[in-house]
Each structure stands twice: as structure tokens, then as C-alpha cells.
Amino acid sequence: MSVLSLLFVIPGPLRELAGNRDEVRIDGEARSVSEALSLLFATCPGVRDRVVTELGEVRPHVNIFVDGESIRYTGGTGAPVRDGAEILILPALSGG
């Protein structure tokens, strides 16, 4: 597996848990969104429980976009990632 350079964009409510950064760049080995997220969680452990449940599933009102496309339409966390991918974590439109 080759080393990829990945850029994670962190939403405002989680920046405190990512060292007050709005972007986190990580170089590491990842074939899928799931493995890419594991790299992020290893760097910013506080982000993990806010983004995924104890079952490892992305929370229902959290959206993840890879290069501008929601992973809901590209295979979920099993979707592949490429070198240089931008991974955007965003709260879904919800509430009332």
C-alpha cells in the first residue's frame, strides 16, 4: 500500500478537539474512507467519538464528502480514496 497525502477539513464544533485546526493534513497508508478516518482519529483522538458511534458507523447526522462527493453515494466508508484527496466532515442539515 502506498502512502497517500490526505487533507481533512474539520467543522467548527470539532476544531477544539483537533488542536484548534480547521484543516489537518496527514500522510499515511489508506485504501478506503474508513482507513483514512482511522488516520485522522489516530492524530486527533477526540474527533473519533463525535464522528462515529461505538459501532464504528458514521453518525446519522454527519456527512463526509471526499473530493466534493458524499460517501453515501460512493460506497460509504468502504469507498476508495486517492492521493491528494480532500475529506470534508460536515454536520448534516437537521434539527428543528
Place this chain on the structure above:
Amino acid sequence: MPDTHNITPENGDVLLLVGTMKGAFLFRSPKGRRSWEMGGPYFPGSAVYAMGYDARAGRHRIWAGPNSMHWGGLLRSSDDFGQSWTNPEEANVKFPEGTDAALKQIWQIVPGREEEPDALYCGVEPAALFVSHDAGQSWSLSKPLWDHPQRARWEPGGGGLCLHTILLDPTDSYRIRIAVSTGGMYVTDDAGTTWRPSNQGVRAEFLPEKYPEFGQCVHKVVQAKGQPDRMYLQNHWGLYRSDDRGESWSDIANGVPSDFGFAMAVHPQDADCAFIIPLESDGFRCTPEGKLRVYRTRDAGKTWQAMTKGLPQEGAYETVLRDAMTVDSLDPAGVYFGTRNGKLFGSADEGKSWMGLADGLPAIVSVRAAVISLPEKLQ
């Protein structure tokens, strides 16, 4: 996000912890309980079903269980009356691997007994009990209750499958009673190693068998402080009293407009005195006849009186949920409740008269009271 106003309670003040569907609020008043200052909102946008106050071992710690629709829930605490809150990196209340479950909501946070000052108990949805023995630093699931063979047949009520009531027996440190909607009450006599259903005399109107061993939709159970054999229970249809520490229950719905309701509180000194807010039917779940009435008994449920002075008696279709009523520890006792329409009421004279403390809060789901006794160095 809204600006947060902070309050600074003083020694002897009464503090109200108010959890809503969109954040938490604090209210403080001097002992007379006639003038209230509001603090908050804290955790704006998060539902706060559970709050608690830990005054043991010199603490003045507020606990809250905010649940963000986006980022999930965890327990957070404040030692400075809301000016700052812990924000643990790892969610502190979470289901361990192998349970195939994920936390949906924190429903209850209860400090342990005085003799176990670092113990805390937490009830959650899906229905489970978590315990901490290090003042909330770490939490563990009560596996014997989770593994109880009857758990598979518990079913969610309208609010979800939640463990919402935790009663720590004040004289028997091995005995804990919990209540689940919908599963009924369970009790342990060995500090949580084994659990048994304990619902004798409690009706399950929605099941073919009306008095099953378990499966009742118990909405709230309270235990008298100075007389722990005495308990009261507001059921999903049914109002009950126990005089044997919850082993058996008798119907006490005598003269109330409905035996349906959620909220219940017991007087801090008088075990014969309890407060309820009846709601109409199962489908409507609002105060009957558009009248907001707290019903009080002074004779352990033989009779109930409507306490209405200061409460709206026309067009008041209110709902008061299971944790949205409480009492303080003063004499005369203060009684407080909040509605789903965001109204907060208080009585400084045991329900004889009421005043509005706030109107226009988000839907209120939890109200707790504490009398502040600060360590000398903080006064």
C-alpha cells in the same frame, strides 16, 4: 451561537438545573425563592435530558448529559456553576465492544450515597446502567443488567427504550432499584451482581396479561428520603404507593382527573406528601381541561388536592415529562416543574402557590434542585 449569561450562586442559594431540548439553563435564588436569576444557555442546540448536582466531598459539581444531534452525547461537568465545562476527548459513557449497541441518549445522572463519594450512576438509552467509581473519570456498563435474559423483551416507549430512574437505597448499600420504559422495575440486592424484576401490583394496560412479571411502562418512581420503605410510582396508566421498599404496589389514584402522567416528586421531609401532574389519556398527553394543576397528597395517596394558585387554568394544554419536576430540601419545601412549552414554575410553599420563573425556554425535559453549601475557601 447565543451569548451565555453566567450566574454566581452564593452559600444558601437554591440552584435549579434545567435541561431542555436545546440546551441547559441554571437558575439561582436566595433562600426565600422569590427572585430568580437565569444562567445559560449551555450546550445550545443539544438536548439535555439529564442533569445532576454532586455536593459530596466538598464538591459543587454540576453534571449534564448533552446530546448533539450531530456529534452524539457524553457527560460533562462544571465546578464553577457553568462558566466552564469538561469536554473529554473520548466519550465517557459508551457501550463496550461486544454489546452491539451505541449510546442514543443519557437519561439520568445520580450521585452515589454519601459513604461512596466517588460513585456515580448513569441511566441511558438503549436501556442500560453505567457506573463510575472514580467521580466520573471512567464509566463501566452494568453487564449483569445488560445480559438479563428479559432485556430482549423490553420495548421502547414514545421516548425510546430508556433507563430513566435510579434509586439508591439509603440504608442498604447493596440495593439499587432502576426503572425502564418499557421493561418495568428491576432491583439488585447484591450491588448489581444480579437483578430481578420487581413489579408486583403494577398494571400493564397495553399487554394481554395486565399484571406481568415485567414489561410495565413505569414512568417515574420516587423514594421518601427519611422513610425509604415508602415509594410512589407514576405509571403509564396507574398511580401507586409502596410501603415495602418497592416489593409490592397499591393503587392510589383516588380522585385525580387521570392516572396517566409522567412527573412525580416526594416531599423531602414528609413521606406522606407527594406531587404529581396528571395528563389526559395516552393519546393527548396534555393537562386535562386545559388546566395546569399540580396534585398533592398529604396522606400517602388516600386523597389528592389540586394546587392551582398561580397556575394557568384556561387554555393551558401543557405536558410535563418524567424528569421535569423536583423538590428542594428546604422547609417549607420548594417544588419546581417545567413544561414542554418551555414554562418553568416554582412554589416556595409546598405547592400552595406558584410563580412563573421562566416562559419561552426550549421544551423542558429535566429539572433538578440543590441548596448550595460551598466549601469555606470558595465563600
